[in-house]
Every structure is written in structure tokens, then in C-alpha cells.
Amino acid sequence: MTESNAQQPHWERDGQTLRLSGRWTLRRLGGNFAAQEAALRNINPEIVWDLSAIEALDSAGAILLWQAWGGQLPGNIRMEDRHRSIFARLAQVPPVTAPPRRSWQFLDQLGAFLIETGHDLWGLFLLMGALLLEFGRGLRHPRSFPWREISATIVHTGPNSLPILTLIGFLIGVVISFQSASTLAQYGANIYIVNIAGLSILREFGPLITAIILSGRSGSAFTAQIGGMCVTEELDALRTFGIPPIRRLILPKAIALALVMPLLVLWTDMVGLFGAMLVAKMELGISTGFFIEQMPIVVPSFNLWLGIAKGAIFGILIAWIAGFHGLKVKPNTTSLSRETTSSVVMSITLVILIDAALALVFANTGGGG
Amino acid sequence: MARPNAIILTDIATRFGTHWIQRHLDLTIHCGEILAIVGGSGTGKTTLLRAMMGLVPIAEGQMIILGKNPQALNLREQIALRQRWGVLFQQGALFSALTVFENIAFPLREWGHLTRSEISDLVALKLQMVGLQPNDAWKLPAELSGGMVKRVALARALAMEAEILFLDEPTSGLDPIAAAEFDALLRQVHRDIGFTVVMISHDLDSLAATADRVAVLADGKVLTVGPLTEIQQVDHPYIREFFHGERGERLLTSLRATGEC
Numbered sequence: 001m002t003e004s005n006a007q008q009p010h011w012e013r014d015g016q017t018l019r020l021s022g023r024w025t026l027r028r029l030g031g032n033f034a035a036q037e038a039a040l041r042n043i044n045p046e047i048v049w050d051l052s053a054i055e056a057l058d059s060a061g062a063i064l065l066w067q068a069w070g071g072q073l074p075g076n077i078r079m080e081d082r083h084r085s086i087f088a089r090l091a092q093v094p095p096v097t098a099p100p101r102r103s104w105q106f107l108d109q110l111g112a113f114l115i116e117t118g119h120d121l122w123g124l125f126l127l128m129g130a131l132l133l134e135f136g137r138g139l140r141h142p143r144s145f146p147w148r149e150i151s152a153t154i155v156h157t158g159p160n161s162l163p164i165l166t167l168i169g170f171l172i173g174v175v176i177s178f179q180s181a182s183t184l185a186q187y188g189a190n191i192y193i194v195n196i197a198g199l200s201i202l203r204e205f206g207p208l209i210t211a212i213i214l215s216g217r218s219g220s221a222f223t224a225q226i227g228g229m230c231v232t233e234e235l236d237a238l239r240t241f242g243i244p245p246i247r248r249l250i251l252p253k254a255i256a257l258a259l260v261m262p263l264l265v266l267w268t269d270m271v272g273l274f275g276a277m278l279v280a281k282m283e284l285g286i287s288t289g290f291f292i293e294q295m296p297i298v299v300p301s302f303n304l305w306l307g308i309a310k311g312a313i314f315g316i317l318i319a320w321i322a323g324f325h326g327l328k329v330k331p332n333t334t335s336l337s338r339e340t341t342s343s344v345v346m347s348i349t350l351v352i353l354i355d356a357a358l359a360l361v362f363a364n365t366g367g368g369g
Numbered sequence: 370m371a372r373p374n375a376i377i378l379t380d381i382a383t384r385f386g387t388h389w390i391q392r393h394l395d396l397t398i399h400c401g402e403i404l405a406i407v408g409g410s411g412t413g414k415t416t417l418l419r420a421m422m423g424l425v426p427i428a429e430g431q432m433i434i435l436g437k438n439p440q441a442l443n444l445r446e447q448i449a450l451r452q453r454w455g456v457l458f459q460q461g462a463l464f465s466a467l468t469v470f471e472n473i474a475f476p477l478r479e480w481g482h483l484t485r486s487e488i489s490d491l492v493a494l495k496l497q498m499v500g501l502q503p504n505d506a507w508k509l510p511a512e513l514s515g516g517m518v519k520r521v522a523l524a525r526a527l528a529m530e531a532e533i534l535f536l537d538e539p540t541s542g543l544d545p546i547a548a549a550e551f552d553a554l555l556r557q558v559h560r561d562i563g564f565t566v567v568m569i570s571h572d573l574d575s576l577a578a579t580a581d582r583v584a585v586l587a588d589g590k591v592l593t594v595g596p597l598t599e600i601q602q603v604d605h606p607y608i609r610e611f612f613h614g615e616r617g618e619r620l621l622t623s624l625r626a627t628g629e630c
Contacts, residue, residue, distance in 0.1 A: 026491075026530040027452075030482030058530040058562065059498075063490050085561060089498070096470060096493040099507045332465040332511045 007055065009036065018043060021053040024061030033064060040068035051079035062086045120324075127246070127324050131254060134247045146252040153256035157218045161264060164213055169268035172205050173197065173275025181283040190284040194291055197276035198299035203366070206269040207307045208355055210261060211314035215347040219322040222253055223343040226326025227336045235327075250323030257315030265311035269304070302366035310358060314351050321347040375400045375435060375533055375565040376421060382429035383413060383420050390416045391589040394430070403559060403566040404594075405576050408586030409607060414569045415537060417586070421567065422456055422535055423447070435532060452480070454533035455526030459541060461518040463510040469496075469521050470506040476528045495524040498558055500550075516547035520554070527558070536568035540575045552578040573617055585611075 009022040009029060022028070029036060051057070051065075066087065073087060138145040180196050226249055229235050235245045273295070280286040325343035329335050376398040383390045390413035398404050408414050419425040421432065423439055431438065435454075439447055463472050473495050477488045496506060499520040510518060519539060526534055539555065540548035552575050559566060570576055576583060576597060583600055585592040585608060593603045601612040611617060 030480065033483060033487050059494050060487075060491060060530060063487070063494060067490070082563075089561065090494065093494050093497045094503045096489055096496065096503045096506045099468075099470075330511065332509070334466045 009061065011040075013047075017048045017050050019050045019053055021055065023056040024054055024064070025056050025058045026060035029060055029064060033060075037064050037068050040065065041070075043068075046075070048076040048078065049074050051077065051083055054079075054083070057083050057086065059086065059090075062090055066090050123328075124320070124324055127250070127327075128320060130244075130246045131251055131320065134244070134251045135255075138247075138251065146248055149248065149252035150256045150259075153253050154260050156221075157214065157257060158260040158264065161213060161217055162267065164217070165210060165264060165268050166271050168209055168213060169206070169271040170275040172209060173201060173272035173277075174279050176200055176205070176272075177276035177279035178283065181279065185284060190286060191290075191294065193276070193280045193284055193286060194294045195298045197273060197280070198295050199303060201272040201276065202269050202299060202307050203303040204307075204355070204359075206272055207265045207310040207314060208351070210264045210268045210311060211318065211351040212348055214257070214261065214264070214315070215318050215322075215344055215351065218257070219318045219347045220340050220344050222319060222322035223326040223329075223340045224336065226250070226323060227329030227339055230327065230329045231331045231336065245327065246323070249326075250319060253323065254316050254319035257319045258312045259315075261311040261315030262308040265308050269307065300366045306358070306362060306366060310355065313354065317350055317354065318347045321350065373400055374398065374433075376567070377433040378421075378430065379432075380430040381417075381420070381427055381432065383416050383425060384428045385416075389428075389589065391586075392429075394590050396584060396591050396594065398565060398567055400565055401563050402581040403555075403568065403579050405580035405583045406567070406569050406586060407571065407576065407583060407611065412586040413589065414586055418535055418537055418567065418569055422454065423451060452476070452529050453531065454535060455529065455531030456535045457519065457522045457526045457537065457539055459537045461510070461522040463518060463521055463525070465510050468507050468509055469501070469513070472510070472521060473524045473528050475525065480529065491528065492524075495528055498527070498561070499524045500554060514547075515542050516551065519543065519547075519551055523554070523558070527562070527564075530562075531564055533565045533567065536566060536570075538569050538571065540570065540572045545574070548572060548575060549578070555579055573612075 007023045007028065009020070009024045011018055011020045013019075054061075062083075072091075177193060177197050180193060184190055184192055184196075226235070226245070229245075229249075235249075238245050238248060277288055277291045280291055281288055322343045325339040325346070329339045374397050376396070378394060378396040381394040381396075382392045394417070406414050406417065416425055420427050421434065427440070432440070435450065437446075437450055439450060442450060463469075464475065467475065470492055473492045474488050477483055477491060483491070492506070493503065496503065501517065501520055501524070505513075505517065505521075510521070513521065523539075536555075540551055543551060555566070556579055566579075568580070570580075580597060582594055583597050584594040585600060585603075585605075587605065587607045592605055592608070593600045601608065601617075
């Protein structure tokens with residue numbers, strides 16, 4: 001620091017006069033603020049305050065003096081006019097009151113949560129209705145159907161998700177097979193690995209894993225995209241051209257995912273079974289030929305079709321939830337992140353709920369032998 | 370004053386990659402003045418402003434700001450220096466997750482040398498200074514009008530008792546009434562506190578109302594600097610268009626009529 005100590009705010013008493021000098025600024029006072037104020041407060045207020053030697057006085061310095069004086073100018077004071085105006089302003093400052101606090105805030109929040117959940121469910125219901133109407137309208141006017149958006153979404157969600165689905169699907173197949181192997185070997189029931197792996201992967205794990213990966217990967221992207229367009233008023237621009245955002249943004253995504261998800265499920269099934277088959281060969285000595293031959297015999301094809309149908313349902317669900325949350329985004333950064341999070345959480349939850357419901361409905365179908 | 374000049378730019382150059390925005394640019398900004406930078410799009414007004422704030426590196430040349438050369442300082446001294454100026458960004462750049470109060474208190478809290486009640490007093494003063502009501506303090510930026518966003522941003526820029534205030538198009542996006550109010554507010558706060566203002570503006574009304582001097586950027590250099598009435602005499606295509614286009618003429622005529630010219 002090049003500035004000398006003389007610039008520190010200080011005062012000296014000369015008979016009945018208190019001469020203040022130095023720089024009474026925020027940066028100089030910082031840290032000693034309260035101490036300085038207390039010291040000044042103890043000085044007899046009848047004294048003559050001489051502020052004319054002060055080198056600089058900013059609002060922080062002025063507040064300090066003002067508080068030391070108890071919120072009014074002392075009777076005897078000498079200062080420059082430019083400083084006087086600062087105190088004149090201080091005299092008018094209304095204090096900032098604490099933010100309004102309500103009692104029973106917990107109930108308040110709970111109520112708000114319940115109401116919002118109700119609104120969300122109703123909004124989801126309305127959005128599904130709008131999607132169906134738009135779909136029907138699209139069938140009647142195929143020319144205005146958003147074909148390009150559908151194919152763009154298929155490219156973004158389909159081939160681009162294959163690497164991650166391959167990795168996860170393969171590992172799940174390996175793990176299922178590996179975990180079952182030791183138990184099966186104990187009972188000498190080695191060949192049942194085909195039933196276990198086939199049934200669990202085709203019926204449950206294939207569609208579930210695909211849906212969960214796609215909610216995280218594409219659902220969040222949809223919400224962020226639609227939400228971002230909401231923030232930049234692009235949705236309003238669309239509406240002014242007479243194009244409902246649901247038709248142009250959400251419907252094509254729902255259709256694209258309904259088409260692409262069954263194919264992705266099929267792919268995940270295949271790599272999962274491949275992983276299971278490799279482990280069956282290594283751990284249980286079941287040849288790949290036997291595995292492939294046995295599969296269609298012991299696992300009814302119903303399971304494959306159910307898994308693929310689930311894929312289509314989950315695809316529509318993901319686009320539906322993601323679109324709903326995207327439209328809910330308000331023009332600020334916190335809203336965008338919150339809606340993206342709830343979009344992913346909600347779609348994964350619903351995927352699992354629907355999966356459980358379907359498991360109950362079809363409990364007696366496709367068990368095989 | 371020990372420092373008659375707040376910022377001295379000597380032979381400054383800035384660039385994006387291989388594209389030079391400015392070269393051999395000289396500009397001196399006096400302490401306590403309001404200097405406006407004008408120039409067509411692409412002349413690098415914002416880049417120059419960001420270079421002064423230290424957000425864009427200077428490729429060549431030397432900058433002395435508040436008597437110090439930021440390039441020669443270590444990190445701690447640089448941060449201490451940065452706390453001596455405030456910035457009002459074009460869109461306000463208020464933290465949308467924080468309330469108005471928290472936005473203004475933010476630099477004070479981060480500084481860490483003040484207690485809560487002191488911060489609260491300072492924020493109350495700043496709110497009053499920019500003409501906001503105490504009950505605006507708990508609103509979120511999303512609930513504010515464009516003019517209020519600028520006011521809160523100004524209060525935040527001034528929270529640390531800035532010695533230099535950088536304004537990037539302070540009146541853009543405001544209606545003429547709100548813009549005029551903001552100009553008046555800036556003038557008044559400037560008179561009360563006496564900081565240095567460097568602002569970018571295209572708004573001729575705003576320039577006439579606030580700026581002490583105007584610097585015209587063209588061809589990567591400062592074409593001319595001076596009071597508005599002086600620089601409009603300079604013969605250059607950009608200046609001719611800027612001040613002697615239809616809008617400019619109208620304003621200058623009204624200035625002459627009021628005897629300011």
C-alpha cells in the first residue's frame with residue numbers, strides 16, 4: 001500500500017473541538033466499523049464536531065457517524081456542503097424491514113405443495129388431451145404434420161443413445177447371469193439360466209433400463225430445450241404464427257420416442273442376452289448354441305412383445321412429462337434447473353410405477369416353463 | 370485530488386483470436402467525470418469496456434487504472450483493485466436466485482468485514498439512493514420492471530462505494546420515460562458521491578443529459594474525445610451520420626434552443 005497511515009480515519013480532541021480527519025470510507029473502516037462507532041458514541045455530544053478536515057466521506061463513513069450521533073446531526077458541527085448533503089439523505093432513509101415471516105410456515109408450504117401437485121396432475125391431463133387432439137388433427141392434415149421434427153428427434157435420441165445403452169445393457173446381462181450362476185449351480189439347475197436371463201431381461205430390465213437412460217438423456221434435454229425457448233420468448237413467437245408449441249415441439253418428440261424406444265429396447269435386450277450368454281458359457285458351461293436354441297422354447301415370445309410395447313409407452317411418457325415441465329419454465333435460471341430436475345425425477349418415477357402396474361396386470365401371462 | 374486521471378490507456382490493443390478489435394488506442398479518463406463511449410457496432414465498445422474492467426485481456430499496450438497497472442499486480446492486489454469499481458451490465462445481470470436486498474448486500478457480505486446490521490444499513494441507504502422503496506427489497510429480480518432492474522443493478526454496483534462505475538448501455542431496453550429517469554438518477558448519484566463514470570451509450574438523449582465528455586470509437590481507435598458540442602464539429606463519416614442524421618439534428622436543434630449549445 002502506497003497510502004500512508006495519515007489516511008486512516010482518526011480524530012483528535014482540541015479543547016471543545018473534535019477534529020476528524022483521514023478517509024472515512026468503507027474500505028478504510030471495514031472491520032473496525034463497530035469499534036469506531038462505539039468509541040465515537042462515548043464522546044460527549046455537546047462537543048463541536050469539525051468534519052472540515054475529512055479527506056473523503058462515503059456513505060459507509062456517513063452511516064457510522066450518523067449512528068454514533070444517535071440518528072441526528074449534533075448541535076455544533078462544521079462540515080463542507082457536499083458532506084452535508086450525504087447526511088441530509090441519510091435522514092430520509094427508511095429502514096429495510098425484515099422480510100415478512102408467517103407463522104405456520106410449514107403448513108403454508110405443505111398446502112402450496114399439495115396445490116401445486118394437484119395443478120401439475122391436472123396440467124398433465126390437459127397436455128395429454130392436447131397431444132391426442134393434435135395427433136388426430138395431424139392424421140387429418142398429414143401435410144402439416146411435423147415430419148422433419150420427428151426425424152430430427154429420432155436421430156438425436158436413437159443412434160446417439162446406442163453406446164451408453166450397449167454398455168449398460170451388456171453389464172446388466174452379465175450381472176444377472178453371474179449372480180444367478182452360483183445358486184443355480186448348487187442345485188444343478190444350470191439350464192434354468194436361460195429362463196432367468198431371458199425372462200428378466202426381455203420383460204423387465206430391457207425396457208426399464210432403456211426408459212431410465214432415455215429419461216435422463218433425452219427427457220432432460222427436451223425440458224431444457226423447451227424451457228430455454230420459453231425464456232427467450234421463442235414459444236411466444238411460435239404462437240404468434242398460429243402454431244401451438246405442443247404441435248411443433250412436444251407431439252413430434254412423443255411420436256419419435258414412441259417409434260424409437262421399441263427399437264432401443266430391442267437392442268438393449270440383445271446386448272443384455274449376449275452378456276448373459278457369455279457368462280452362462282463361462283460360469284455354467286452352457287454352450288451358446290444351446291442358449292440360443294432354448295431361449296424361444298422356455299421364454300414365451302409374449303415377454304418380448306410386452307417389453308417392446310412398454311418401450312413405446314415409456315417413450316410417450318418421457319416426452320409427455322418432459323414437455324409438460326418445459327412449458328412450466330418461468331423466465332429465470334432457477335426455474336429452468338428446477339423443472340429439468342423434476343422432469344427427470346417424475347418420468348423415472350412414473351416409468352417404474354407403470355412398470356409395476358403392468359407387472360400386476362400381466363402377472364399370469366407369459367410365465368412360460 | 371492526488372489522481373487527476375482515473376484511467377489512462379496508452380497504445381492499447383485488444384483482439385479475438387487473430388482478429389484485432391482495437392490497435393494503438395489512447396484514451397484518458399479524468400477523475401470524477403462522466404465519459405461516454407459511442408461508436409458503430411463492431412468497433413469494440415463493449416470489448417474496450419470489458420478490457421478496462423479486466424474481463425478481457427489486453428493484447429498490447431498499458432493501462433493505468435486508479436494509479437495502478439493491473440498487469441503488474443499480484444492476484445490479491447488485483448482483487449483489491451477490482452473492488453474499487455462497480456459495473457452495471459446491459460441486462461442488469463442480477464443474480465436471479467437472490468432477492469433485491471441480497472443482490473445489493475452480496476458484495477458487502479463477500480467482502481467479509483461488516484456485520485449484518487451494518488450491511489442492512491448500507492443496503493437501505495443504497496436502495497433509497499436509487500429511488501427504490503424498502504418493500505422492494507424482498508422481491509426477486511423476475512418480479513421487477515426493466516427500469517427497476519437497472520436501479521437495483523446500479524445500487525449493487527455502488528454497494529462497495531465504487532470509485533469508477535462502468536455502465537454498458539444503461540438505458541437500452543428502457544422506454545424513454547424510464548431512460549430519462551435513469552439519466553437523472555445517474556446525474557444525481559454522481560453529484561452526491563462524485564465517482565468516475567465510463568459508459569457506453571447509443572442514446573443521444575442520454576448522452577446529452579449525462580455525459581461530460583464523449584469518446585467516439587471508429588476504425589479501432591478513439592476518433593475524438595470532447596464535450597458533445599465539440600465533437601459534433603469533427604468531420605468524419607461516422608460522426609456526420611451519428612450526430613447529423615435525422616435524430617441527431619433534432620436533438621442538437623433542441624439543445625441549441627435551450628441555450629446549452
